[in-house]
Amino acid sequence: MRAACQAATGIMQQVAAMVVPGRRTKELDEAAAALIKARGGKSAFLGYRGYKGNICVSVNEEVVHGLPGERRVQYGDVVSLDVGVVLGGFVGDTATSVAVGMIKFETQRLLDMTEKALYAGIAAARAGNRVEDISRAIQQTVEGAGFGVVREFVGHGVGRKLHEDPQIPNFVERGKKSPVLRAGMALAIEPMTTQGRPEVELLRDGWTVVTKDGLPSAHFEHTVAVTEGEPEILTCRKTTPSAVPAS
Ligand code: MF3
Ligand code: CO
Ligand code: CO
Secondary structure (H helix, E strand, C coil): CHHHHHHHHHHHHHHHCCCCCCCEHHHHHHHHHHHHHHCCCEECCCCHHHCCCCCEEEECCEEECCCCCCCECCCCCEEEEEEEEEECCEEEEEEEEEECCCCCHHHHHHHHHHHHHHHHHHHCCCCCCEHHHHHHHHHHHHHHCCCEECCCCCEEECCCCCCEEEEECCCCCCCCCCCECCCCCEEEECCEEECCCCCEEECCCCCCEEECCCCCEEECEEEEECCCCCCEECCCCCCCCCCCCCC
16 A cells, blocks of 8 residues: 555656646646556546546646546646556555646645545545544634535545545535544545535536636645554645745
């Protein structure tokens, strides 16, 4: 798991460095394919339920599962990258949202709060806690900042397969008792958030999820191991630098 996760992280950071104005999202996907191959891995997404990309690239109002294509990145965009790599029979899954140069203050705050929510969720990923403790920490951070939490997509267990039990919602479902966390579990924790209303819809490509109100979205994801003590962030990294300076 550590090896697969560090491969996914390295590739994501290398692709993030290529997120510059004029770049087509499919060029980012092609670069990711080459980087995955160079590490002897395979994309965990390519072919998943017929998905045709190697990674997901979601721009601005695109929340997740952005299918790479002809769209060009522009100055002022937010670009979310999601990378899943299979290496040595295990999957690493990680995502980040990068600002292309200077973005609106409220959108930068959305990015900051979403990453903060991810770390609040991770802090709750301790043996003896329940999945809902993670969910609550994320929801309180995001909604407390005045932003929206997407309901239609959730985090998940991860291991030999990309999506394993348990599901990890980024919101608490009233009256529902969630599973207890145990040491040895690997979890993909991934808040998906919106600057405006939380409602989303699907584009005609059958994959790309967008906000209904067209406002920007953010997505940060780590694969985390539950231990007897502190959670271990398997996809740990330095904060993803933006390839385009803000001023
Ligand atoms: N975004 C999903 C995750 O992190 C995986 C994408 S599946 C794909 O779990 F097929 F859309 F790529
Ligand atoms: Co992912
Ligand atoms: Co995931």
